[in-house]
Amino acid sequence: MKIICIGRNYTKHIEELQNERPDEPVVFLKPDSAILLKQHPFVIPEFSDDIHHEVEIIVRINKVGKYIDAKFAPNYYDEIGLGIDFTARDLQAKLKEKELPWEKAKAFDGSAVIGNFLSKKDFSSIENINFELKSNGITVQKGNTSHMLWKIDELIAYVSQFFTLKIGDIIFTGTPEGVARVKPNDILEGFIEDKKNFRIQVK
Ligand code: MG
Numbered sequence: 001m002k003i004i005c006i007g008r009n010y011t012k013h014i015e016e017l018q019n020e021r022p023d024e025p026v027v028f029l030k031p032d033s034a035i036l037l038k039q040h041p042f043v044i045p046e047f048s049d050d051i052h053h054e055v056e057i058i059v060r061i062n063k064v065g066k067y068i069d070a071k072f073a074p075n076y077y078d079e080i081g082l083g084i085d086f087t088a089r090d091l092q093a094k095l096k097e098k099e100l101p102w103e104k105a106k107a108f109d110g111s112a113v114i115g116n117f118l119s120k121k122d123f124s125s126i127e128n129i130n131f132e133l134k135s136n137g138i139t140v141q142k143g144n145t146s147h148m149l150w151k152i153d154e155l156i157a158y159v160s161q162f163f164t165l166k167i168g169d170i171i172f173t174g175t176p177e178g179v180a181r182v183k184p185n186d187i188l189e190g191f192i193e194d195k196k197n198f199r200i201q202v203k
Helices: 011-016 070-076 089-097 152-159
Strands: 003-007 026-030 051-053 055-061 077-085 112-114 130-135 138-144 170-172 187-192 195-201
Touching: 003 152, 055 130, 055 138, 055 152, 070 077, 070 152, 077 170, 077 187, 077 195, 112 170, 152 170
Parallel strands: 003 170
Antiparallel strands: 003 026, 055 077, 055 170, 077 112, 130 138, 130 187, 187 195
């Protein structure tokens, strides 16, 4: 399986990192070795002093597809979840400056937290899902899928031009504002519509 991630999909997050608003979705990949194993803590890697949490709505693909039309995209997923795209912001800044690929800063071991998946039938509208991340009990990121620059169905259409989507592939749909550095012993908890979706300890 592969993990396809979208960057810069929420205006306020683009502003907080002083990035340019993209004309098209920003896309990068994480390998399956990036998945943080269930019940495992997130261990801050030695190569970074500035790992940021990015909480994101994630989608699991359930059907093979290529050049998917946005209007048919709902046929390609039936589960929605929540995850964290851990980012080595210091390393990413260096790579961006040199216009090099981001993988070392984004796709390292443990950088993809995948929470519990919920049936999309549990939501009255995919385009109005509230989610949030708490760090040590305090809300640090809060988002709603209505604020995405590109909606889930548009993202599926876009990325499937380049990559054949396969069963089990996961799409990270971008983070809202509030990204920040994690510290050892932090407890990160993700919520979708006030229901706890995952709990991660940082080490
Ligand atoms: Mg992200």
